[in-house]
């Protein structure tokens with residue numbers, strides 16, 4: 001009897017000890033879970049920072065390449081401010097190289113700004129080049145015209161912004177874009193407008209005039225292609241080119257803070273790799 005009581009007592013103590021141990025283990029486990037979660041968050045932040053660093057470093061490298069490339073250029077000598085809303089250095093570089101190497105004769109530019117300054121320098125040197133610029137903001141056009149000496153041959157088309165519906169979403173688009181450009185063709189199309197951030201689809205206007213707007217030899221440049229909206233436009237653009245049996249080469253070779261997409265007629269493939 002005495003022995004049995006002792007056994008029961010020992011079992012009770014052991015169970016209590018076990019319970020305490022389990023509670024302690026549970027607490028430890030919860031703390032470990034919290035630590036892992038916090039480490040996960042820190043790793044996510046580090047990955048984000050690394051991506052920003054990678055992009056900023058590339059931007060700086062491209063700014064160096066750009067500044068070397070424009071040295072002693074016979075046609076380019078302009079003050080540029082490639083900050084925030086403007087094109088970045090990768091686009092400035094590939095735009096300059098396209099103008100310098102290909103010497104396009106008809107240029108369509110969507111989104112007035114710093115890129116327009118580069119093209120304006122080229123127009124003044126090259127002469128008789130068509131340059132159509134599309135811009136939605138009248139105040140910005142007025143301001144720009146007062147600060148940049150445009151050539152008479154350049155035409156700024158003020159097309160108002162409207163919300164276009166596509167696939168159950170809305171995106172910024174230029175009013176009457178198709179009507180204005182469906183009968184024209186270009187060997188350089190540079191797209192950096194309308195404003196496209198935060199949209200499921202973006203900058204789709206060009207699709208309304210493809211392939212009629214392309215000369216036999218062509219270059220299309222599209223800025224901000226790290227965004228899903230622009231990537232969807234690229235997919236649709238390439239699909240249209242294929243449907244129309246237009247041979248092309250393309251790539252995302254020029255990226256810095258923003259990614260630049262390039263699509264060229266096959267014979268100009270080298271532009272995808274310079």
Ligand SMILES: C[S@@+](CC[C@H](N)C(=O)[O-])C[C@H]1O[C@@H](n2cnc3c(N)ncnc32)[C@H](O)[C@@H]1O
Nearest residue numbers: 085086087111112113114115137140192193195
């Ligand atoms: C992505 S930006 C395009 C700018 C242009 N391609 C450039 O390189 O500067 C899109 C729009 O931002 C507006 N924008 C650009 N620069 C601006 C500025 N400095 N001040 C006010 N609006 C500006 C214009 O309405 C332009 O169409």
